[in-house]
Amino acid sequence: MTAGPDFFDAGALVGVLTAQPLDRVLDYRAPEGGCHVGAFVEVPLGPRKVLGVVMGPGEGGYDLAKVRSIIRVLDVAPMAEEMQAFLQKAADYTLTPMSAMLRLATRAPGLGDPPSMRKVYRLGYSEPSRVTDARQRVLDVLEGQGDQAFTLKELSDEAGVTSSVVKGLVKQGAVDEVDTPRDTPYRRLDPAHASKDLTEDQRACAQTLDTAIQTSAYGTTLLRGVTGSGKTEVYLEAVAATLRAGRQALVLLPEIALTAEFLTRVQERFGAKPAEWHSGVTMTERRRCWKMVGEGGAQLVVGARSALFLPFRDLGLIVVDEEHDTSYKQEDGVLYNARDMAVLRASICGAQVVLASATPSLETWVNAEAGKYTRLDLKARFGVAVMPELRAIDMRSEDLPSNRWISPTMQAAVTQRIERGEQSLLFINRRGYAPVTICRACGHQVGCDHCDARMVEHRFQKRLMCHQCGETKPMPEKCPACEVEGKMAPVGPGVERLGEEAAALFPEARVATLSSDMFASARALKEQIRAIAAGEADIIIGTQLVAKGHNFPLLTLVGVIDADLGLQGSDLRAAERTFQLMRQVAGRAGRAEKPGAAMLQTFQPEHPVIRAILSGDEEGFWRAEAEERRHAGVPPFGRMAGIILSSPDMQEAFDLGTHLARTDAPLRQIGAQVFGPAPAPIARVRGRHRVRLLVKAPKGAALQAALAQWTGALKLPNSLRLSVDIDPQSFY
Numbered sequence: 147m148t149a150g151p152d153f154f155d156a157g158a159l160v161g162v163l164t165a166q167p168l169d170r171v172l173d174y175r176a177p178e179g180g181c182h183v184g185a186f187v188e189v190p191l192g193p194r195k196v197l198g199v200v201m202g203p204g205e206g207g208y209d210l211a212k213v214r215s216i217i218r219v220l221d222v223a224p225m226a227e228e229m230q231a232f233l234q235k236a237a238d239y240t241l242t243p244m245s246a247m248l249r250l251a252t253r254a255p256g257l258g259d260p261p262s263m264r265k266v267y268r269l270g271y272s273e274p275s276r277v278t279d280a281r282q283r284v285l286d287v288l289e290g291q292g293d294q295a296f297t298l299k300e301l302s303d304e305a306g307v308t309s310s311v312v313k314g315l316v317k318q319g320a321v322d323e324v325d326t327p328r329d330t331p332y333r334r335l336d337p338a339h340a341s342k343d344l345t346e347d348q349r350a351c352a353q354t355l356d357t358a359i360q361t362s363a364y365g366t367t368l369l370r371g372v373t374g375s376g377k378t379e380v381y382l383e384a385v386a387a388t389l390r391a392g393r394q395a396l397v398l399l400p401e402i403a404l405t406a407e408f409l410t411r412v413q414e415r416f417g418a419k420p421a422e423w424h425s426g427v428t429m430t431e432r433r434r435c436w437k438m439v440g441e442g443g444a445q446l447v448v449g450a451r452s453a454l455f456l457p458f459r460d461l462g463l464i465v466v467d468e469e470h471d472t473s474y475k476q477e478d479g480v481l482y483n484a485r486d487m488a489v490l491r492a493s494i495c496g497a498q499v500v501l502a503s504a505t506p507s508l509e510t511w512v513n514a515e516a517g518k519y520t521r522l523d524l525k526a527r528f529g530v531a532v533m534p535e536l537r538a539i540d541m542r543s544e545d546l547p548s549n550r551w552i553s554p555t556m557q558a559a560v561t562q563r564i565e566r567g568e569q570s571l572l573f574i575n576r577r578g579y580a581p582v583t584i585c586r587a588c589g590h591q592v593g594c595d596h597c598d599a600r601m602v603e604h605r606f607q608k609r610l611m612c613h614q615c616g617e618t619k620p621m622p623e624k625c626p627a628c629e630v631e632g633k634m635a636p637v638g639p640g641v642e643r644l645g646e647e648a649a650a651l652f653p654e655a656r657v658a659t660l661s662s663d664m665f666a667s668a669r670a671l672k673e674q675i676r677a678i679a680a681g682e683a684d685i686i687i688g689t690q691l692v693a694k695g696h697n698f699p700l701l702t703l704v705g706v707i708d709a710d711l712g713l714q715g716s717d718l719r720a721a722e723r724t725f726q727l728m729r730q731v732a733g734r735a736g737r738a739e740k741p742g743a744a745m746l747q748t749f750q751p752e753h754p755v756i757r758a759i760l761s762g763d764e765e766g767f768w769r770a771e772a773e774e775r776r777h778a779g780v781p782p783f784g785r786m787a788g789i790i791l792s793s794p795d796m797q798e799a800f801d802l803g804t805h806l807a808r809t810d811a812p813l814r815q816i817g818a819q820v821f822g823p824a825p826a827p828i829a830r831v832r833g834r835h836r837v838r839l840l841v842k843a844p845k846g847a848a849l850q851a852a853l854a855q856w857t858g859a860l861k862l863p864n865s866l867r868l869s870v871d872i873d874p875q876s877f878y
């Protein structure tokens with residue numbers, strides 16, 4: 147082999163970035179046979195062997211005799227130059243060390259394993275002689291998962307059976323045991339497999355995207371349209387155009403919307419399943435996805451936010467569906483917003499981005515207004531479905547006993563639906579039974595021992611739970627403070643309690659409560675959702691879980707129990723969030739032929755947000771909200787960063803915060819201001835005290851450089867952690 151600028155002969159000095167928390171590139175010698183820039187390698191680090199990437203020539207300048215050799219080059223596609231550039235820019239933007247970015251980009255197990263065969267299990271052709279419950283579960287798992295390959299362990303775990311149950315089915319030919327190479331390409335997708343006849347509106351949007359994709363250049367498009375208007379149909383056409391161009395496509399969805407229903411829809415469109423990347427995917431499958439994306443054996447990935455860090459070989463399209471969804475922001479570890487990073491990645495690799503939403507984020511709306519993004523609108527719902535009628539129920543004039551939340555007006559509306567054989571959804575954005583548990587003797591409220599948060603009663607699980615850290619404890623019999631027995635009482639409604647009220651108010655109705663806490667597995671939840679869609683419930687009680695993506699054709703009434711929740715609060719995005727959530731929940735009603743209605747229970751029917759929701763004047767809402775933010779100089783008209791300091795010792799965190807606030811010269815130089823330190827709204831999490839500072843800077847300021855200079859001067863004691871949150875979404 148010959149040495150070129152990208153190739154290093156055996157023994158040459160190269161710089162290797164590892165995923166270990168050392169923030170520098172280490173020197174190694176190229177292994178026998180040499181290596182390319184971008185090669186994934188295994189290197190010795192102290193007594194261990196770790197994964198790394200060859201970044202370029204080594205630094206040298208010290209005792210070269212001590213430099214160790216790369217152990218071997220891994221059997222995976224090298225990291226593309228574009229990917230390196232993307233990780234570097236994302237690291238600079240979020241002020242994250244490159245090692246942490248590399249960890250994010252290599253989240254698949256066994257990348258270093260040599261190629262080998264393995265046994266996987268698939269549905270066979272024979273019927274088992276006797277179908278037990280356990281056997282049925284195995285068959286259900288295989289049937290439900292289409293192309294996913296399962297190892298013996300994965301299959302028995304997923305079905306909740308012992309491996310001998312699977313083996314028994316193999317003997318009978320009901321399950322096939324197949325030897326396959328560990329990682330095989332996904333079946334080819336056919337862009338022409340089953341395209342729908344688009345409406346004129348849809349066709350115009352698809353055409354614009356098609357043209358953009360053919361340029362092979364970067365561009366971002368906001369695809370706006372109410373729920374049910376055909377946004378998914380349109381972006382699947384954009385995926386088809388990308389496949390025809392021979393490039394790869396990525397569809398990002400909020401984790402919760404990654405349902406079997408969605409995957410089946412993609413399969414129907416392209417004749418084969420896409421690669422999947424989310425928390426429900428088996429380890430085997432994760433590894434296959436990662437490798438095939440890199441080798442080009444996966445044309446389309448449907449995934450959650452971290453799929454953005456997969457090693458695509460030639461990415462031509464990124465769709466961010468429900469782009470306003472808050473789950474795109476990762477709130478621990480690397481604090482990144484997948485929507486913004488998608489735009490960054492696309493701009494580096496010459497791809498198109500489609501941001502789809504019924505209720506775009508204000509940032510995206512402003513970018514479209516400013517002409518940075520193309521804007522496409524789908525104006526009508528597909529077919530006969532129309533937007534639901536929206537009205538407020540003024541709770542000040544409703545006659546409601548205490549500890550009841552369903553108003554007489556709402557009750558009457560639900561009764562009417564039950565009589566017509568239609569479904570109603572009662573929505574409340576609060577998990578658990580009651581948000582507060584109070585002692586009626588002394589007034590004590592049960593709090594979490596580790597956090598500054600109240601414990602929430604989960605009656606279904608018979609426990610109290612902290613929604614900050616997940617800590618649970620049994621429901622106390624007597625008050626932990628005054629020790630009086632039998633006086634602990636729930637205060638306020640949660641989704642479980644609302645379910646109880648509905649069951650009491652409508653004794654004849656079938657009530658289904660949908661809350662993430664109530665299902666042992668994602669599969670049980672999916673099953674419940676399927677049953678509801680099939681009409682097996684009259685009343686659905688749900689948290690935001692139901693606000694996303696499901697299609698319930700019989701649903702014609704959405705009742706929002708507390709539309710005021712979320713209007714209060716110091717969060718800069720409170721109004722925007724409430725507006726989006728209400729519009730989306732309301733969008734659940736009347737998706738099929740039957741017209742729907744949405745009713746919002748509120749004590750503030752004159753509140754501008756409630757009024758904008760009711761009048762449906764979305765553009766008016768965005769304009770007013772944008773004006774307010776422009777006036778206040780806050781995002782997207784100014785820049786913000788949060789600094790979170792945490793320590794087991796409150797004083798230590800505060801002292802450092804005060805020190806930072808006093809030494810803000812690097813920030814003042816760019817015209818930025820520092821606010822705080824102040825205790826974070828959740829001042830204690832997992833036993834650590836949290837203190838926040840907020841930095842506000844003018845729009846064009848070089849914020850990251852100033853922040854790096856400002857915090858880089860600090861010497862942090864081990865007990866203290868500092869994290870920087872660029873463009874914070876939540877203020878906890």
Ligand code: ADP
Nearest residue numbers: 342343344345372373374375376377378379528
């Ligand atoms: P959105 O993504 O905007 O919520 P969808 O793309 O999911 O909308 O469309 C809503 C429903 O209407 C889906 O069941 C979809 O299959 C159907 N639909 C939309 N457009 C068409 C079309 N042109 N032909 C046939 N069915 C369509």
Ligand code: ZN
Nearest residue numbers: 594597612615
């Ligand atoms: Zn807690």
